[in-house]
Amino acid sequence: MAHDASLKTKLAASLPRDHHFCIHHLSTPPTPCPAIYSAPPGQRPEKTYCESQFLSVSIAHSDHQIQILALEVLIYTTEHLTTIFVAKADSTGYLHLLNLPKGSPSPLKTIPSVFLSHLVTTRQRKDRQLVVSLFARAQDQYLFPGSVENPRKHVLDDRGLVKWWCRVLEPVLQAGTTWHSPKYNRKHESSAAAYLRVPGCDLHETRSFFPATVRLSSNNTTPQSPKWHASRDPLLHLGRSPAFPERCLIPRFPDDPKSRFVDELDEELTEPPPPPAEAKEKESPSKGKRPGRWRSVRSLEQFWELMAFRQECSSGRLVGFLWGVFTPQEGMMHGTGDAPGSPTRRSVVVGSAPVDHVTGSLSPGEPHTTSISSTKQDPPVKTKYSFWPPSTRGTVVLPQKHYDRVNKLLLHLDYATLDVAVASTKRWVEDVAMCAGRKEGWGVEVIGEKEVPVEDGGREVGGNEAGGVNFLGAGMVKKRKKVGEEGGKAEDGGGGGVQVLSAGLIRKKPKVK
Numbered sequence: 001m002a003h004d005a006s007l008k009t010k011l012a013a014s015l016p017r018d019h020h021f022c023i024h025h026l027s028t029p030p031t032p033c034p035a036i037y038s039a040p041p042g043q044r045p046e047k048t049y050c051e052s053q054f055l056s057v058s059i060a061h062s063d064h065q066i067q068i069l070a071l072e073v074l075i076y077t078t079e080h081l082t083t084i085f086v087a088k089a090d091s092t093g094y095l096h097l098l099n100l101p102k103g104s105p106s107p108l109k110t111i112p113s114v115f116l117s118h119l120v121t122t123r124q125r126k127d128r129q130l131v132v133s134l135f136a137r138a139q140d141q142y143l144f145p146g147s148v149e150n151p152r153k154h155v156l157d158d159r160g161l162v163k164w165w166c167r168v169l170e171p172v173l174q175a176g177t178t179w180h181s182p183k184y185n186r187k188h189e190s191s192a193a194a195y196l197r198v199p200g201c202d203l204h205e206t207r208s209f210f211p212a213t214v215r216l217s218s219n220n221t222t223p224q225s226p227k228w229h230a231s232r233d234p235l236l237h238l239g240r241s242p243a244f245p246e247r248c249l250i251p252r253f254p255d256d257p258k259s260r261f262v263d264e265l266d267e268e269l270t271e272p273p274p275p276p277a278e279a280k281e282k283e284s285p286s287k288g289k290r291p292g293r294w295r296s297v298r299s300l301e302q303f304w305e306l307m308a309f310r311q312e313c314s315s316g317r318l319v320g321f322l323w324g325v326f327t328p329q330e331g332m333m334h335g336t337g338d339a340p341g342s343p344t345r346r347s348v349v350v351g352s353a354p355v356d357h358v359t360g361s362l363s364p365g366e367p368h369t370t371s372i373s374s375t376k377q378d379p380p381v382k383t384k385y386s387f388w389p390p391s392t393r394g395t396v397v398l399p400q401k402h403y404d405r406v407n408k409l410l411l412h413l414d415y416a417t418l419d420v421a422v423a424s425t426k427r428w429v430e431d432v433a434m435c436a437g438r439k440e441g442w443g444v445e446v447i448g449e450k451e452v453p454v455e456d457g458g459r460e461v462g463g464n465e466a467g468g469v470n471f472l473g474a475g476m477v478k479k480r481k482k483v484g485e486e487g488g489k490a491e492d493g494g495g496g497g498v499q500v501l502s503a504g505l506i507r508k509k510p511k512v513k
Contacts, residue, residue: 006391007118008444014114015448016104022065022443024056026432027394028403029379030386036076036083036251038262040244041292049386051075052403053394055115057107058425058443061097065443066418067425068095070143071112072407074253075123077386081238084119085253086112086134090143092415093153104452113168117175122391124176124190124326131238132172132324135256136162138317146416162198162209162320169194169324170211173226176326190326192226195234197321199308206230209320233300234323245292246300257312257319261303265294395444396436406432 008023015021028051035045053073058065069091076083091108100107116132124130138158140148147153156164173192198206207215207230214228235249236242242249247266252259269292297303313319381388398406409431413424433442 007115008446010114010118011111011446012449014110014450015107015446016100016452017448017450019098019100019448020060021107021446021448022058022060023446024058024396024429024432024443025394026054026056026396026398026403026406027392028052028398028400030075030077030388031379031400033076035078036253038245038248038252040248046078046080047385049077051077051386051388052400053119053392054403054407055111056428057111059094059098061094061418061422064422065425065429066092066094066097066422067144067415067428068092068098069108069111070410071115072143073116073119075119079385080128082123082125082128082130082387083251084116084123084130084132086116086132087254088142090141090147091153092144092147092421093150094418094421096152101452109164109168113171116168116172119392120172120176120324120326121178122389123387124188124328125387126188127328129238129328130176130190130326131234132169132326133251133253134165134322135258136165136320136322137257137312143410144413144415144421145411146414146420149416150421158318158320159209162196162318162322163211165320165322166194166196166209167211169322170213170226173324176324177226189329191329193234193325193327194226194228195232195323195325196228196230197233197304198318199304199310199313199321200318203230233304234325235300237325245294246297246303247292247294249300250303257310258303258307258321260312261307261310265297268295395442396432396438398432398435402435406435 007025011021011023030049030051033048033050035048037046039045051074053075055071055073056067057069058067060066070089071086072088074085074087076085089112095106095108098107120130120132136158138156138161140155148155173194177190177192178188196206196209198209210228210230235251238249247262250258250262252262297306307313379386379388381390406428410428413428415421415424429441429443433439436442
């Protein structure tokens with residue numbers, strides 16, 4: 001697939017052939033936000049930018065659109081790291097209206113994989129790590145109120161949801177190992193690794209959540225394949241120094257169970273960290289003090305052990321924390337003055353890169369983007385702390401205030417029945433168009449192009465989607481011999497009939513006098 005392929009092109013190549021979907025992609029410009037990592041004692045918080053992405057997928061029903069899936073992603077960028085946090089994902093249960101062939105790969109899994117792959121391949125920066133972070137917590141509904149009342153909505157349990165997200169991330173890891181740099185007009189390579197933590201589960205139980213292809217391949221037999229880890233802690237390998245206090249290694253995301261635990265542990269800090277100006281005066285703390293560290297938790301491993309006893313992780317349901325980490329290969333680094341080795345937040349030297357400003361023109365094939373902003377000029381494409389390529393912007397780009405407004409409206413709609421779901425979809429789409437000042441529709445039509453070979457009976461050939469059936473070749477099936485003149489062989493009474501023995505094989509027990 002071409003490196004400059006749009007999201008529409010990538011979705012069309014992955015969705016079932018001749019089936020129509022309508023994509024509504026909404027985003028915000030990157031804006032300054034509170035740092036997701038706490039600053040070590042005596043240092044200032046990292047300058048951080050946040051960008052919101054919202055993808056809604058609809059299908060046609062009786063000349064009307066009805067939403068089937070929505071996904072919200074937050075992208076955090078700093079000088080040294082890009083973090084793609086999957087905040088929410090939900091479905092309405094109306095996918096059955098598309099009448100897909102039985103055994104076809106579910107678009108509810110394909111679309112998140114393609115969308116995240118698109119963000120990973122287009123948001124990577126040279127000599128900078130990128131991480132996809134999410135937590136899987138089973139819940140009846142996240143984005144579509146009332147959808148749980150739809151009997152056709154299949155709500156996964158906690159174990160099923162963790163396994164589902166692992167299968168979603170698997171193709172993202174494969175796609176993110178190769179990405180294109182527009183500035184140098186060349187391809188780069190990154191190593192990819194996945195990390196899974198399920199508080200309360202041991203190593204063997206955690207590995208059982210890995211995709212079947214990973215488990216059957218003896219966990220990565222080739223150096224090029226992405227690594228899956230159930231024992232190593234990814235928070236130690238995201239560029240932060242292991243010498244930092246534990247609270248400085250754990251990112252804080254909205255509505256994140258581990259973030260709430262960090263906030264509670266922060267109450268143990270006897271005194272706030274001194275400002276940078278006063279840090280030099282307190283360089284020699286008294287013996288026994290641990291500045292900026294918790295009293296009850298002394299390591300990340302202990303943090304995860306205590307997470308298993310939190311109410312959110314011990315109330316009879318499991319919560320899975322999943323990361324996909326992409327690190328540029330050393331051989332592909334061409335930064336001026338950068339030291340060789342794996343990039344870290346302390347070792348990477350960043351020069352003053354030129355700032356490219358938005359011209360407003362898009363490449364051929366890209367959908368028209370409407371952007372409204374409270375400022376006269378859009379933010380630059382690239383700065384020292386942020387990266388905003390046009391290929392990842394939504395069809396509609398709204399300021400954060402308007403973005404929050406339309407998302408709040410979505411949470412007050414109703415998707416319990418088909419009729420009200422159609423009306424709710426129409427209202428949300430029109431409200432976004434009104435905020436963007438557009439009179440025409442802003443959805444992008446995607447027509448699937450992927451052939452899905454299906455045998456008679458509707459089963460996918462060779463497919464093993466969601467535990468599908470593996471078919472054996474005809475040469476491996478041995479037929480049972482028919483009963484002929486020989487006695488003692490089972491009669492093939494239509495397969496599975498009663499076995500009848502010949503009279504000659506019945507021996508009478510001799511009488512004992």
